[in-house]
Amino acid sequence: MSETAYDRLAALGIVLDPVKVTGAAFEMAARTGNTVFVSGHIARKDGGAWVGKLGKDVGTEEGQAAARAAALDLVATLHAFLGDLGRVTRIVKVMSLVNSTEDFTEQHIVTNGASALLLDVFGERGRHARSAFGVAQLPMGACVEIEMVVEVADA
Known part of the structure; x- marks a missing residue:
């Protein structure tokens, strides 16, 4: 039997936090066919937004x-x-928004933190296409926001 994502999470010492239900006018994830679009998630630290600007x-x-x-x-x-x-059959695409100064050019290196985690958890199924953008601001002043597109098998 092959190692599961849950086995990998346990080996990394990671316990997934419960998902908070939001009262937002959008869904945190939406499925069409075998594709799931997971809404952007800002980085969090100590129970709140991980605030800051890369390059500053x-x-x-x-x-x-x-x-x-x-x-x-x-x-x-x-x-x-x-x-x-x-x-999960494949993490298809990751899009990363990095709150950064005009002269900061390492958005792709910042995004490697997310890409590496997805590979650690899903193995080859975690290998994905990716975009990394520098932006002037993110919600709540967060330093990073990431969304992803995932291919899934039927239940």
Whole structure:
């Protein structure tokens, strides 16, 4: 029997946080056919938004940790939405928004924090296409926001 995403999470010492239900006018995940679109998740730290601007008060390494945290929340949302991470056949696409100064150019390196986590959890099924953008601001002043598109098998 092959190692599951849950086995990998346990080996990494990760317990997925419960997903908070929002009163927002959108869904945290939506499915059409075998594709799930997971809404953007901001990086969180100490129970709130992980605030800061890359190139000003957040360094690249801390940004990678923030991207990893956002990816963990994405995985938790995916687990809550699907009920079983074993249904994930592929992480198709990751889009990363990095709150950064005009001269900061390491958005792709920051986003590696999320990409590495997805590979650690899903193995080859976690290998994905990706975009990383620098933006002037994110909700609540968060330093990183990430969304993803996932292919899933039927239940």
